[in-house]
Amino acid sequence: MSAAVPAHDSAHHDDHAHAHPTGLTRWLFTTNHKDIGTLYLFFALAMFFLGGSMALAMRAELFQPGLQYLNPEFFNSLTTVHGLVMVFGAIMPAWVGFANWLIPMQIGAADMAFPRMNNWSFWLVVPAAILLVASFFVPGGAAASGWTLYPPLIIQQGISIDMTILAVHILGASSIMGSINIITTILNLRAPGMTLMKMPLFVWTWLITAYLLIAVMPVLAGAVTMLLTDRHFGTSFFNAAGGGDPTMFMHIFWFFGHPEVYIMILPAFGVVSAIIPAFARKPLFGYASMVYATASIALLSFIVWGHHMFTVGMPAAGNLFFMYATMLIAVPTGVKIFNWIATMWQGSMTFETPMLFSIGFLCLFTIGGFSGLVLAVVPVDITLHNTYYVVAHFHYVLVSGALFALFAGAYFWLPKFTGNMYNESLGKLHFWLSVIGFNIAFFPQHFLGLAGMPRRIPDYALQFAEWNMWSSIGAFVFGFSQLLFLYNVIECIRSNRKAADNPWEGADTLEWTHLPSPAPYHTFETAPVVK
Amino acid sequence: MMDAFRAVFWSFFGVRKKKEYDKDAKTLSPQAVIAAGIVSTLLFVLALLALVKFITR
Numbered sequence: 001m002s003a004a005v006p007a008h009d010s011a012h013h014d015d016h017a018h019a020h021p022t023g024l025t026r027w028l029f030t031t032n033h034k035d036i037g038t039l040y041l042f043f044a045l046a047m048f049f050l051g052g053s054m055a056l057a058m059r060a061e062l063f064q065p066g067l068q069y070l071n072p073e074f075f076n077s078l079t080t081v082h083g084l085v086m087v088f089g090a091i092m093p094a095w096v097g098f099a100n101w102l103i104p105m106q107i108g109a110a111d112m113a114f115p116r117m118n119n120w121s122f123w124l125v126v127p128a129a130i131l132l133v134a135s136f137f138v139p140g141g142a143a144a145s146g147w148t149l150y151p152p153l154i155i156q157q158g159i160s161i162d163m164t165i166l167a168v169h170i171l172g173a174s175s176i177m178g179s180i181n182i183i184t185t186i187l188n189l190r191a192p193g194m195t196l197m198k199m200p201l202f203v204w205t206w207l208i209t210a211y212l213l214i215a216v217m218p219v220l221a222g223a224v225t226m227l228l229t230d231r232h233f234g235t236s237f238f239n240a241a242g243g244g245d246p247t248m249f250m251h252i253f254w255f256f257g258h259p260e261v262y263i264m265i266l267p268a269f270g271v272v273s274a275i276i277p278a279f280a281r282k283p284l285f286g287y288a289s290m291v292y293a294t295a296s297i298a299l300l301s302f303i304v305w306g307h308h309m310f311t312v313g314m315p316a317a318g319n320l321f322f323m324y325a326t327m328l329i330a331v332p333t334g335v336k337i338f339n340w341i342a343t344m345w346q347g348s349m350t351f352e353t354p355m356l357f358s359i360g361f362l363c364l365f366t367i368g369g370f371s372g373l374v375l376a377v378v379p380v381d382i383t384l385h386n387t388y389y390v391v392a393h394f395h396y397v398l399v400s401g402a403l404f405a406l407f408a409g410a411y412f413w414l415p416k417f418t419g420n421m422y423n424e425s426l427g428k429l430h431f432w433l434s435v436i437g438f439n440i441a442f443f444p445q446h447f448l449g450l451a452g453m454p455r456r457i458p459d460y461a462l463q464f465a466e467w468n469m470w471s472s473i474g475a476f477v478f479g480f481s482q483l484l485f486l487y488n489v490i491e492c493i494r495s496n497r498k499a500a501d502n503p504w505e506g507a508d509t510l511e512w513t514h515l516p517s518p519a520p521y522h523t524f525e526t527a528p529v530v531k
Numbered sequence: 532m533m534d535a536f537r538a539v540f541w542s543f544f545g546v547r548k549k550k551e552y553d554k555d556a557k558t559l560s561p562q563a564v565i566a567a568g569i570v571s572t573l574l575f576v577l578a579l580l581a582l583v584k585f586i587t588r
Contacts, residue, residue, distance in 0.1 A: 196561070197556055286546070286547075288547050288549075288552040288556075289542075289546050289547050289552075292538075292541065292542030292547060293542065295542060295568065296542050296543050299568060299569075299572045300543075300572070300575075302572075303572070303575075303576055316587055317583045317584070317587050320583045320586060320587065321579055321580060321583045324579050324582065324583070325576075325579055331543070331544060332542075332543065332544070335544070335546060
């Protein structure tokens with residue numbers, strides 16, 4: 001991609017022209033997309049460590065059979081809030097952080113389309129997180145029904161459920177505003193010559209993700225509002241005694257929940273599609289087919305929700321429909337995997353940390369995809385439903401999928417964000433400890449699930465002891481190795497290892513070719529002309 | 532309009548020839564592709580339902 005304006009023109013002349021607030025007010029009132037991106041990323045990192053601590057508490061309890069450290073109610077709350085915090089507090093805000101930083105720079109825009117709404121979107125997620133965390137300290141403890149909030153369990157608990165429902169509402173409002181902002185920015189603020197089919201794939205995947213968010217977040221809001229009225233206003237949407245149906249909640253929840261999986265993974269596809277070509281020093285193989293496949297995955301994600309509920313007693317025809325649809329969604333996903341491999345084929349590859357995490361993503365996400373196909377087969381799922389096999393499957397998709405891509409993206413763009421290079425050896429150590437710890441933690445969970453160990457239990461029968469011990473050891477290695485990432489990020493921000501404007505030989509998007517490192521506070525006030 | 536459906540069909544598979552793609556990029560409007568995408572998804576659902584009906588008859 002090339003542009004008609006000389007590099008760095010329009011990039012940094014305005015840095016000192018007008019002062020912007022400093023200290024706390026800078027972050028509180030900021031409308032700058034980079035500041036808001038940074039806020040989202042640090043918030044997500046904090047939530048990641050919070051959710052991770054909950055996971056380690058659970059793995060400590062599960063290290064041996066019997067009840068050691070946690071009472072069962074608290075264990076259930078940890079399971080629930082770990083899921084909610086990781087999905088809504090860590091992965092999603094982290095992607096929004098990347099979107100804020102990168103989308104304007106990658107399309108040659110000066111900022112997001114609605115900067116004040118952008119500020120509001122971020123500052124809404126903070127009270128939501130506080131509500132979730134505070135719900136641990138109210139009578140009855142935090143929500144304990146699992147992150148899916150299924151009735152009737154969810155109807156029976158105390159005020160923490162209302163806090164969780166309010167948190168979900170606020171997070172949904174924030175996501176919808178963020179999505180409106182992203183769609184408007186991409187469709188209206190692209191630099192001259194930046195046609196849709198010239199946009200970097202990260203921008204494409206986020207455009208499609210934003211549409212998914214707008215489509216499904218109101219559905220979740222509707223579902224939790226019905227829960228709220230069932231709890232407090234005498235309705236019986238999900239109460240069989242009053243003529244309602246608890247399985248209706250599952251249908252509504254998973255109509256949101258399955259596209260939600262793609263909301264978390266599509267931006268990961270975008271990041272990996274930026275990194276693999278850069279380190280293979282080849283253009284992305286099949287750019288157009290990647291865009292098509294992303295759009296297809298998004299459309300198909302609306303018609304597969306029933307595979308989460310094969311065991312609730314749907315008619316055989318319903319089960320068959322969702323089984324076929326689920327298997328077919330693997331086709332465009334498989335095409336993406338082939339395209340990334342074809343991009344690497346005969347490339348001049350080097351293996352810096354972003355590339356390592358991208359290759360880790362590619363291998364391990366594929367395992368998650370395959371175990372998803374196993375679970376798509378109705379008779380198999382009826383056996384494996386609610387076992388640790390499912391836990392293993394979705395952690396392969398969301399940890400080695402979404403999270404590894406987040407790490408890849410963080411290492412890749414840290415030089416642009418901070419102006420400094422991160423410590424490469426430490427980054428590689430972080431990768432290897434993560435990949436080894438992760439696999440020791442989660443691969444044995446396939447065996448546990450196949451052997452019949454149910455998920456969401458604080459105690460288990462003796463025959464599951466050995467693999468649980470290994471899983472806990474792996475989880476602690478994986479968990480504590482994340483401190484290396486934290487150290488590396490802080491050290492990078494404070495270090496003096498100045499990064500080149502484009503430290504990666506093969507990176508060719510506008511933020512690398514037209515902006516210095518670190519990217520100045522205001523960029524592209526005059527839009528570049530893309531040829 | 533048929534060209535839009537053809538492009539969407541290949542998008543479900545996730546593959547498109549470079550020559551055909553270049554032609555699409557010149558001739559197809561985004562509105563036509565989106566409309567064809569939604570109609571094709573509905574047709575896809577109906578086809579799956581027909582298959583299910585056939586198997587469970």
